[in-house]
Amino acid sequence: MAIEIEVNGKRYPVRYPPNAPLLYVLRDELLLSGTKYGCGEGQCGACTVLIAGAPRRSCQIPVRAAAGKPVTTIEGLEKDGRLHPVQQAFLDAGAFQCAYCTSGMIMSSVGLLQTNANPSQAEVVQYLQGNVCRCGTHPRIVEAVCQAAKMLQGHGR
């Protein structure tokens, strides 16, 4: 029986086999290429998406495990042309160089701020330990996440 998944509020039937990694379904079947392949071993975080609100490595999740749960990708964060505060904070801090890790960094950070609205720097560092930025933009990324937390609290969200 064909699987159906819900991504960014839209439902999609899946033709790929149920054991195909969610990452490939997102990128190659749903054409949502903002989620990146970085390692395929769950070690770099470039493929991070939110499943039922929690950050997950989509290269490690068979698509069947995502069925019935809302999936959010980087493409789903912007609302009515307005960036999510985490996206805005990354822009403001210039928290990227090549930016290939950025989607995963932002999704992990959104996940963090959903469970910890006001993280300390140390908590951000700990939480993002599984996301690799090979360009060495770490200090700005931490700064951006802390800034986003302030923006979110300011918005009363």
Add this chain to the structure above:
Amino acid sequence: MSGGTQKFIAEPERYEFSASPIHQFELARRDFFKILGAGIAVFAIAKDAVASQETAPGHRSFHMEDLPKDINAWLHVGEDGTVTGFTGKAEIGQNIRTSLAQTIADELRVPFESVRMLTADTALTPFDMGTFGSRTTPTISPQLRRVSAAARDILVAAAAKEWSVPPEGLVAADAKVTDPASGRSLKYAELARGKTLAQNLPAEDPMTPASQWTIAGRAIPKVDDRAFVTGKHQYTPDLRPDGMLHGKVLRPPSFGATLTSFDDSSAKAMTGVVVVRDGDFVGVAALSAHEAQRALDAIHTQWKEVPQISSKEIFSYLKQNATAKSDDRNRGQKGSVEEGLASAAHRLDATYNVAYIAHAPLEPRAAVAQWTEGKLTVWTGTQRPFANRDELAAVFHVPESSVRVIVPDTGSAYGGKHTSDAAIEAARLARAAGRPVKVVWTREEEFTWAYFRPAGVIEVKSGISGDGRLTAWEFHNYHSGSSGIETPYVVANQRTEYHAVPLILRSGSYRGLAATANHFARETHMDALAGVTKMDPLDFRMKNLANPRMRAVLEAAAKSFGWPRKKTQVGQGFGVACGDEKGSYVATCAEIAVDKKSGAVRVVRLVEAFECGAIVNPDGLRNQVVGAMIQGLGGALFEAIEFENGRITNPQFASYRVPRFRDVPEIEAILMDRKDLPSAGAGETPIMTVAPAIGNAIFDASGVRLNNLPMVPNGLRSA
């Protein structure tokens, strides 16, 4: 195709690949206005600019005769006022799309937003050797500035003609030419309308000095930054032309293995699967990456393997297999080392080893290839689009004019994306499939089939006088390369030599390349010499340095760091190192903490002062300098490629450790803006002094001198 995927030629300097320039100026010029529409175009000739921008004597990394001597930058002012700068350089995260546009806007006197850069497309941009060697800012930036100045003059002349006034009194600013006498003005767009005027750059055209820059020199955010935080930017792996298949390549079990038996009957039976065997190349293309992998798994092969050496024996192997006499261009001599050693009050000799490391760019090597009527178009993340074009033409026996290579802004490279492997693979599969094919390497392929920063052995012999001055310096680098090999310290008697060794693992360019190895050895050794004389390591360096730019970065880093510092905690240590390369100067101070019980080493704080002449974009530069410091920390502490019998034994992020958030110390980057000096590149130099500063701090904390990179992959066990 046989041998195609193994195509690799090592060359002197030697890991910076070079290619003979093959120009297509006439073709490009003819098509220029067809592509861009009418307007004004200026073309820059490279030769004299290269000469004036060549790095200081003694820095032999680049040679005039290797550089292209023809057109290397174009500028177009369109009828709508849009300005387009053209360069064969690629944007790989180093932010040149922004910094070069700033330069043009600054010199042409137009708003930054009206300038776009067309980069790294062999059909549309001028020939370029490649984006490496920290060359974009020192060579292309002045060229674009010169074409911008010339275009401005043309626009002023056009306005003068329009108004029948002499051009001298007219003012170009804000994308228009104004006549202050009459108050009239004409927009650039109006002046360019209806023209198809192409002009070569006049020989001499004055450029705006850095002290008068208005748009260059500012912290302008990265161009298209919004596309990167929304996931909309399309890297090569995100491209998908109509009808595209996904390709995968079957890799041999070990380096140099040859195919002895092959059975693709079950793979071929799968729907929509194309299998290619060509010599030792085996690849498949299918409708999805998932199906391509299944097809690949269904192919049965056997390989003949050859025994190979392992990482455990690499350093003794390198030393034993050095070629008897090194190339003259890699050897330097002054005075008599023997006399210098004989007159020394103290002698110190040591050997330093540097492991192979991987670039591990987060975007793996990838390419999309499409054949149309015998012509090949390839999109690929490469630092050398023109060399890739030539390699593809050679491999597929088509003229270079039949190959177009386009580089989408790429997910980093660090010197790792010079070769055309993924492009060749995708093109081979696409030719067989008759459809476009995309090949994206897996992380394991990245760690195994790319190339590495070469390992090396460095031997140093040295002597100092009783009052702490260098009397003799002899420095031999085996295999890792010659960049940064010459000492910046004042020493009358010296010999430096680079000894080539035939390649063991496939090796190539890397951010900082051998300069990192050579600085590690030199600056560690200088620290040990300071210890011999019981001098403060900073004072000892200062005593032996004359170059004011080097002294300035050392002073700046030391001041901000608070050198000399008193230890306040057990296991605390402080270290310093300095260096110069490719026309820029760097000094790093490090504070580390050693946990005496576990031997764990933690970098607590890094302060780095960096000077690269006039700064074009301080925000982009800061990002790059801090990035180099963090990347350098990996090679300093724990990064190493391990191999055995032709296999990489740690080809995953789980086993090849790269710096992560918890490894990042408190970082301070001091950017010294020298508006009186030409801008040098900044991609590489800031990485060089991180390892020795940390190593010297470890010694300060523990008394243990670490002469091998990486220094503490398993902590400081002997502390």
